[in-house]
Amino acid sequence: MEKFGKSQSVKRVEDLRLLTGHGRYVEDIAPEGSLVAYFVRSTVAHAVIKGIDTAEAKDVDGVHAVLTAQDLIDAGVDMNIEFSQVPNRDGSEGCAAPRPVLATDRVRYVGEAYACVIAETMAQAKDAAELIEFDYDELPAKIDPVPGGEELHPDHTKDNIVYDFCDGDEAATKKVFEEAHKVIELEVVDNRIIVNSMEPRGAYAEWDGDKLHLCFNGQGVWGMKSHLAKSFGMDEEKVRVTHPDVGGGFGMKAPPYPEYFVIAEASKRAGKPVLWMSDRTEAMLTDNGGRALVSTTKMAFDADNKLIGYWVQTMSDMGAYSSNFGQFIQSFLFARVLMGVYDVQHALLEVKGIFTNTVPTDAYRGAGRPEAIFALERSMDNAARVLGVDPLELRRKNFIPVDKFPYKTVTGENYDVGDFNKVLNRAEAEADLAGFAARKAKSAEAGKLRGLGLCYYIESILGDPSEHTQVDFNEDGTATIYVGTQSNGQGHETVFAQFLSDQTGIPVDKISFVQGDSDRIAIGGGTGGSRSVTTQNNAVLYTVEVMTKAFTKFLAEENGVDESDVSFDDERFRIEGSNATPSFLEVAAMAREKNRTDLLSFREKAKIPGRSYPNGAHFAEVEIDPDTGETTVVKYTVVDDLGNLINPMLAEGQVHGGVAQGIGQAINERVVYDEDGQLLTATFMDYSMPRAYDTPWIMFNSEPVPSTANIMGMKGCGEAGTVGALAAVTNAVQDAVWDRGIQNVAMPFTPMRVWELLNAA
Numbered sequence: 023m024e025k026f027g028k029s030q031s032v033k034r035v036e037d038l039r040l041l042t043g044h045g046r047y048v049e050d051i052a053p054e055g056s057l058v059a060y061f062v063r064s065t066v067a068h069a070v071i072k073g074i075d076t077a078e079a080k081d082v083d084g085v086h087a088v089l090t091a092q093d094l095i096d097a098g099v100d101m102n103i104e105f106s107q108v109p110n111r112d113g114s115e116g117c118a119a120p121r122p123v124l125a126t127d128r129v130r131y132v133g134e135a136y137a138c139v140i141a142e143t144m145a146q147a148k149d150a151a152e153l154i155e156f157d158y159d160e161l162p163a164k165i166d167p168v169p170g171g172e173e174l175h176p177d178h179t180k181d182n183i184v185y186d187f188c189d190g191d192e193a194a195t196k197k198v199f200e201e202a203h204k205v206i207e208l209e210v211v212d213n214r215i216i217v218n219s220m221e222p223r224g225a226y227a228e229w230d231g232d233k234l235h236l237c238f239n240g241q242g243v244w245g246m247k248s249h250l251a252k253s254f255g256m257d258e259e260k261v262r263v264t265h266p267d268v269g270g271g272f273g274m275k276a277p278p279y280p281e282y283f284v285i286a287e288a289s290k291r292a293g294k295p296v297l298w299m300s301d302r303t304e305a306m307l308t309d310n311g312g313r314a315l316v317s318t319t320k321m322a323f324d325a326d327n328k329l330i331g332y333w334v335q336t337m338s339d340m341g342a343y344s345s346n347f348g349q350f351i352q353s354f355l356f357a358r359v360l361m362g363v364y365d366v367q368h369a370l371l372e373v374k375g376i377f378t379n380t381v382p383t384d385a386y387r388g389a390g391r392p393e394a395i396f397a398l399e400r401s402m403d404n405a406a407r408v409l410g411v412d413p414l415e416l417r418r419k420n421f422i423p424v425d426k427f428p429y430k431t432v433t434g435e436n437y438d439v440g441d442f443n444k445v446l447n448r449a450e451a452e453a454d455l456a457g458f459a460a461r462k463a464k465s466a467e468a469g470k471l472r473g474l475g476l477c478y479y480i481e482s483i484l485g486d487p488s489e490h491t492q493v494d495f496n497e498d499g500t501a502t503i504y505v506g507t508q509s510n511g512q513g514h515e516t517v518f519a520q521f522l523s524d525q526t527g528i529p530v531d532k533i534s535f536v537q538g539d540s541d542r543i544a545i546g547g548g549t550g551g552s553r554s555v556t557t558q559n560n561a562v563l564y565t566v567e568v569m570t571k572a573f574t575k576f577l578a579e580e581n582g583v584d585e586s587d588v589s590f591d592d593e594r595f596r597i598e599g600s601n602a603t604p605s606f607l608e609v610a611a612m613a614r615e616k617n618r619t620d621l622l623s624f625r626e627k628a629k630i631p632g633r634s635y636p637n638g639a640h641f642a643e644v645e646i647d648p649d650t651g652e653t654t655v656v657k658y659t660v661v662d663d664l665g666n667l668i669n670p671m672l673a674e675g676q677v678h679g680g681v682a683q684g685i686g687q688a689i690n691e692r693v694v695y696d697e698d699g700q701l702l703t704a705t706f707m708d709y710s711m712p713r714a715y716d717t718p719w720i721m722f723n724s725e726p727v728p729s730t731a732n733i734m735g736m737k738g739c740g741e742a743g744t745v746g747a748l749a750a751v752t753n754a755v756q757d758a759v760w761d762r763g764i765q766n767v768a769m770p771f772t773p774m775r776v777w778e779l780l781n782a783a
Contacts, residue, residue, distance in 0.1 A: 031671030035530070036515040045267040048224040048239050052297040056226055057086055059285050059298035060147035062137040062154055063307065064129035067379040067699020068172065069158035071128060074137060078153040084146035086292045088154070089138045089284060091124040099287055100253045101126065103278055105344045108185050108353045116185030116375070119175035121343035121382075123253075123283045129158070130174050130342035131381050132699055133307030135280060140288045140296055163699035167314065167339035167376040174342060174377040184340045184375035187353040189360070189433055195370040198331035202322035206405045210397045211768040212748075214314035214339065214693040215686075216306050216709060217386055219510075221269025223309060224299035225282050227289040233260050234286055239268045241276040242508050242548015243540045249278045250286060265538030271510035272683070273385030274310050276550050277346030306704045311693060312386025314339035315352055315393060319401040322368075327409055329420045332361060332369040334397060340375045341382035348384045349375060355390025357433045358482040362398045363442045363637060364420040369432045379699040385550065387683055388741040391481040392748055399477040399749035400756075407760060413753075414450065417478055418443060428730075435482055437635050438730045440663070446478060448725045449639035449661035461643070461657075471646040472656075473758025477749035480637035483738045485553035488629035490545055491561040493522070493569065495610035495622045501528050503562070504536045504625075506546020507554040512740060513672045514554065521559050521668060525566040526606045527593035544625075552738025555668065556634055560732050564628035572621055573609045580612070632731035636738055638662035640681070640746035644754040644771075651777025655685055655716070655751060661723045665737035673739045674722045680743020681720050686712030688751035692770045710772070759783070 039045060076088040094101060101123050107116040125136040137154055141147035164171035169181035199205055225238030236250060243263040251258040268275065281298050289296040300308070315338040322331030338352035353373050361369050402420075406413035421442040422429050429437040458474050465472035492504035503522050507514060519533040536542055547557065570590050577595055578585040587598035594603040604612065613621035643657035660677055667673045690710040694702040703709040728735025748769070755776075756767050764783045 032516060032520055032669055034513040034516040034672065035519070036513065040267070047221055047267050047269060048226060048237060049297070049299055051237070051266050052226045053228060053295040056295040056297040057140050057142060057292055058144050058147055059281070059288060059296050060139045060141070060144060060151055061135040061281060061298070062139065062151045064125065064132060064134045064136060066129065066158065066160050067132050067163040068161040068174070069129050070161065071125060071136065071158050073157040075155035076137060079139060079150040082146060082150040082153065084142040085139060085150045087140040087288055088150065089124070089140070089288060090136065091122060091126045094123060094284070094287055097287060098255060099123065099283065100255070103280065104249060104252070105346050105348065106350055107344070108187055108349045110186045111188035116349045117175070117178050117344065119178035119344065123280045131379050132701055133304070133381060134342070138284045138288060140292055163379040163697065165378055165380065165695050165697060165699060167316070167337050167378055169374065169376060174379065179377060182377040184344060184377055185349055185353065187373045188371065189357040190370035191368070192370055195331055195333060195368045198368040199320065199322045199333065202331060203325040204323045204409070206321045206323070206408050208319050208401050208404045208766065210317045210319060210400050212313045212315045212317070212393050212396055213687065213691070213769045214383070215312045215386065215691045216693055216703070217272050217274035217309055217312055218305070218711060219270030219272060219274060222300035222302060222305040223275060223279065223281070225285060226295055226297040227286040228295035229290050233262065235262045235264070236282055236286055237264045237266065238282055239275060240265060240508070241271045241510055241550055242546065243538055244546055245548065246278055246282065247540045250283070253283050254286065263540045265508055268508070268510035271549070272387045273389050273550060274312070275510065276548065277310060277384055302706070303704050306709065307701055308381060310345050310382050310384035311341065311380070312383060313393060313687070314383050317397045319397050321401055321405050323405070323409070327411060327416060327419060329364055329366050330368060332366055334360070334371050336373040338373055338375045339378055339380065339383055341378060341380045343382045345382040345384040347389070348382055351383070351385060351390045352393060355484065356394040358435055359391050359394045359480055360433050361431055362395060363422055363440065363478055363480050365422045365426065366420070367432050380695055387680060387744045388481065389484070391741065392745045395477065395479045395481070395745050396748040399479065400752060403476070403749070403753040403756065413476055414446065418446065436632060438632060439727050440635070440637060441727045442478065442637065445637065445661050445663050445725045446639045448723065449641060449659060452661055452721060452723050453641035453659035455641070458643070465645050469648070471648060471758040473644050473754040473756065475642045475750045475753030475755070475757055477640045477746045477753065479640065479742070479746040480635050481552070481741060481745045482635055483552050483556060483633045485550055485557070486547035487557060487633070488627055489547055489557040489561040490543070490625065490627045491558065491565040492543065492623065492625040493565055495607070497614070499607055499611065500532045500534060501607065502534045502536055504543045505558050506543060506548070507558045508538050508549045510549065512549070512554065512676065517555060517669060517672060518558060518562060521562055522566070525563060525592065528606050532607065552636070552740040552742070554740070556630060556732050556736050556738055559668065559734060559736065560630050561626065561628040563733065565624055565626040568626050569624050573606070576613060576618065576621060577604070577609065630732045634665060634729040634731050634737035636662065636664050636742045638742065638746060640750035642750040642754040644751065644758055646755070646758050646776060648780050651773035651775070651780065653689060653755060653771040653776050655689065655718055658718050659721045660743070660746065661725050662742055663725055663727050663737070664739045664742065665726050665729045666735040667724060667726070668736065670724065676739045677722050677743040678720050680741060681747045682712055682717050684744045684747020685717055685751055688748055688769045689716055689771050692772070
């Protein structure tokens, strides 16, 4: 038997299936004979709906139904999709303007659905959609995320302000700024992106009597189960939600979307399963967007360059509606790591969320943490340049000292451990900073500008700190593990089976893995906020502890010895005075023979006592061709403190993916709407995704300081790469052009934008 889990790099068991085309995605498993759904979407960004005539469309051959908002209302469907609200600085709640399943009184962004055609084929559905008459009065489109403009929700907002959030002691922070030796200000633009998961969103719905089954490619089934039950006025036990294989999520696939509710009602009416799959442009128009904020930061320093105050004022683009967690991203979640790794107790975050006639924004890999660290690390880098000091030394001077842990931050986070100097020293060596001058000179000989950028990041793991695990022992001598998290590319099938094997000695090839089925798994927290490994493995560990105690007691009873005479060594049980060394599976078989069904299935819940805080240093080097503006990331070095690693290879893969997405936002990606709210970047001809040649080999190194917030000493790793990459690349570009008099650069660094920047200078 191979022994897994002792911080060994083990290849993902799911890769063979996925890479050879044997993945089972929504379209692969939709029931035979499913009808198809086609959503009819607004081509204008803002308009009052005067009428929707579907009569002709309903008469098209193959069409089973054409649904509008009124049809759903008549059927008793709750039209409003739930979302979370944040408190305003005056104590009131953020805007509660409803987000309808289908447009009711207005359309508020290009791509918002106002009707849905259900037909036997997509061609028939599209033909019918052409016959729908949509009568509207167009309104001015609001695109810029600043207060004012045409109100999107006139009964709910003033100046389109969704929320006005404040965190920190305003009076004390402003006093520090008044007394500061030096105040340094910077505008930081965090560009809007489209997530573009490899598999677009999709779902099918079917009814069995009065029970609804929705299968969709999301990041957790239990939230959607509750949303559907509420919307249809059903008991939750009458709703089953499942996930098949999921081709990428990145936070975007976590929330409920309008299409899922509509196809559920459509299936009920048609008496057949209904399938909807987004195409790529449809996804670009309707998937929740990411980032999209502009911050003005101010840093207050004393005469010794000690940072004594930090003040951030942000305008956040919410899109046309509040999405599931949209109000939380740039407020509470930004605040979680507002002060990063720096020992500062006077900080203030002021954020206004603004409605615009664009698709809603929500979580994107990191969800608030990358945005906060980007603003902070751009500001720290800028301050070093303005003060004329080494950017590494300025950070070292202001790091939270090791002897101050556990450390309570200005926004109430409890950092359990950290040794930021140790990590930065390792990163400085691994990145060969001593050789940078020579590399820069060589680039100059070739006519290129070379820059070096550092980001020292920290992130706060999010989500429910508790999770469930169930382990069943099967008649065929195998075991099944049921988990409450949901893989959308992270390798959970490998990680959790590997960890269970490590703790029990059950061979991995004897362990089957189940996730994403609300009927088979009673409850779970899904995946998001880098929570999965720490929370789920903590639950696995506790479940194994319960199983071990139960099996120990059983063996003691069967062998007529005290429980203290039975031990377990992670592979086999050992019984004093006996040569018998039964394995977990063998004890389960013995229990089955004795009809001890209580020993054949275990389901336990465990909660980690606190969040963990992954952190690390990212060094990026870029080369810029001043003749063309082309910017290339030529060297990238990561030293991460991710705590103890279960599978270093998978952790490294997560960091690689996160860095690639960060480089993509920094170099390639940018959403553009015109003044009328038309999306100009709605295909891959217009929206640039990072490719292999945009990404250098990413040197990953682990410098762990084990977390004390969980028994395994682990820290999440799923979002760490993105959190560090944005500022590292941007600071490198800033370094490359600083001597040319360019003192503030803004992502993305596309050739045209950089060429114009250099020529303007």
